[in-house]
Amino acid sequence: MTSYSDPSRTTGADAALTDTPDEALRRSLGVARRRFLSTCTAVAAGAVAAPVFGASPALAHGRDHGHDHGRGQVLVPPHKRGIILYTVRDATARDPLASDLPSGFREVFKQLARHGYRQVEFAGYNQHANAPGGASLESVEGARLLRSWLDEYGLRAQGNHGFIPSSWPLTAADKDTFKKHLEIANILGMDHMGTGGDPTGSSYRADWDVAADKWNALGEIARREGIKLYTHNHDSAYGFLLDRGPLDDQGRPTRSSGIRKLEYFLKVTDPKLVWLEMDIFWAHVAQYKFHTYTAPDGSTRRNVFDPAGLVTRYNKRYPLFHAKDGVVDTSNGMGWDMVPFGTGDIDYTTFFSRVGLSNYRNPMVEDDNSPSATDPAQSLREAKISYDNMAALRRRRR
Numbered sequence: 001m002t003s004y005s006d007p008s009r010t011t012g013a014d015a016a017l018t019d020t021p022d023e024a025l026r027r028s029l030g031v032a033r034r035r036f037l038s039t040c041t042a043v044a045a046g047a048v049a050a051p052v053f054g055a056s057p058a059l060a061h062g063r064d065h066g067h068d069h070g071r072g073q074v075l076v077p078p079h080k081r082g083i084i085l086y087t088v089r090d091a092t093a094r095d096p097l098a099s100d101l102p103s104g105f106r107e108v109f110k111q112l113a114r115h116g117y118r119q120v121e122f123a124g125y126n127q128h129a130n131a132p133g134g135a136s137l138e139s140v141e142g143a144r145l146l147r148s149w150l151d152e153y154g155l156r157a158q159g160n161h162g163f164i165p166s167s168w169p170l171t172a173a174d175k176d177t178f179k180k181h182l183e184i185a186n187i188l189g190m191d192h193m194g195t196g197g198d199p200t201g202s203s204y205r206a207d208w209d210v211a212a213d214k215w216n217a218l219g220e221i222a223r224r225e226g227i228k229l230y231t232h233n234h235d236s237a238y239g240f241l242l243d244r245g246p247l248d249d250q251g252r253p254t255r256s257s258g259i260r261k262l263e264y265f266l267k268v269t270d271p272k273l274v275w276l277e278m279d280i281f282w283a284h285v286a287q288y289k290f291h292t293y294t295a296p297d298g299s300t301r302r303n304v305f306d307p308a309g310l311v312t313r314y315n316k317r318y319p320l321f322h323a324k325d326g327v328v329d330t331s332n333g334m335g336w337d338m339v340p341f342g343t344g345d346i347d348y349t350t351f352f353s354r355v356g357l358s359n360y361r362n363p364m365v366e367d368d369n370s371p372s373a374t375d376p377a378q379s380l381r382e383a384k385i386s387y388d389n390m391a392a393l394r395r396r397r398r
Contacts, residue, residue, distance in 0.1 A: 009290075029178075076390050078118060078365055079362070081118055081160055083117050083366070084121040084122075084365070085122055086123035087386075088371070089379075092126075096131055099376065101377055105146060105149060106131070112383065113153035118154065120159075121320075122139070125329060132202070158364070159277070160185060164178075168214045178334060192229075194320075198231065198232075199212075203240075204252055208265055222273075231274070232322070233282055234285065235334070236316075238287075238290060238305055240261070240293040241261045255294045255298070258293055260305065276320075278311060280307060312356070320364065321364065324341065325348070340367050348393055352393060365383065
């Protein structure tokens with residue numbers, strides 16, 4: 001059984017041998033002591049089996065410019081603090097003729113730069129039709145306009161959740177569209193281009209082998225254009241691969257060797273052609289949901305997922321992150337509820353300290369729930385809160 005743990009710490013099944021029941025519960029939830037008593041009642045019937053790294057940092061006050069100020073080493077350098085524009089999608093889609101709030105790409109870039117951000121990740125190139133440039137900027141001309149605004153406000157484009165061909169083998173039309181998106185990425189100055197979906201939704205090794213062949217081929221096309229191709233994860237991709245017998249009535253395996261699906265994908269894709277963006281929130285949901293599997297002999301095995309451990313194991317395969325926070329909630333089937341960065345229970349101080357390479361990684365703030373139907377200013381306001389909390393992260397003094 002493969003296990004990824006920090007050798008300097010006792011975690012997972014080894015920790016369970018020495019923990020008291022209360023300690024085991026606190027370890028499995030990763031909650032701070034101040035929340036422990038209220039959490040115990042909610043989870044007594046079924047504690048999760050996943051170590052989740054403690055409580056979040058306090059909200060920052062004021063702008064940080066990368067100085068230490070006697071508080072310890074900055075964990076996310078100023079030039080690496082980014083946001084995926086999906087977080088503020090209501091603002092880019094807002095009609096500038098109907099609101100005094102920032103609307104469209106140009107005004108949103110201006111506001112994000114004022115907050116302190118220096119990187120953005122696109123989630124497509126559409127905005128409100130009344131914004132400068134019109135509704136769609138998914139073209140060479142549109143990319144040049146976007147690049148002029150990025151440069152105007154000191155922002156760097158670092159990725160896009162965009163077009164990945166659905167066909168395999170590739171149709172001529174899909175290949176041409178993919179190349180157009182690579183050209184757009186180059187105009188925007190991106191080092192990386194990717195997608196917001198998993199390589200496949202299947203649990204079977206044969207399907208992941210096909211996905212690996214496809215992504216290796218796409219990665220080779222991207223490399224020739226100077227772009228690194230990446231895939232983004234949700235929780236399911238860190239579930240266990242079905243790759244062992246006995247077979248079901250359709251000839252598919254029903255048991256697992258204990259390797260996780262995306263971990264297998266890492267093994268069978270070329271590290272020079274395919275990269276990954278870890279969504280840290282969804283990785284923690286996977287930690288909560290997928291901690292046991294049925295082994296080939298029919299026994300139930302325990303293997304607690306360690307997101308930071310997987311990153312360090314594959315190191316430079318993970319150049320990007322979605323820095324998405326959550327509060328513990330065992331009533332929703334996921335273990336977590338999404339909240340603005342730095343206001344939840346995922347300990348990003350520990351996570352970023354463990355994965356290191358701060359001048360290589362590109363963490364992008366994300367909160368799917370920031371847009372509000374009743375508070376149109378909420379998403380950009382929460383983007384500021386998230387920036388301040390990311391800027392506040394410091395390595396703990398020993």
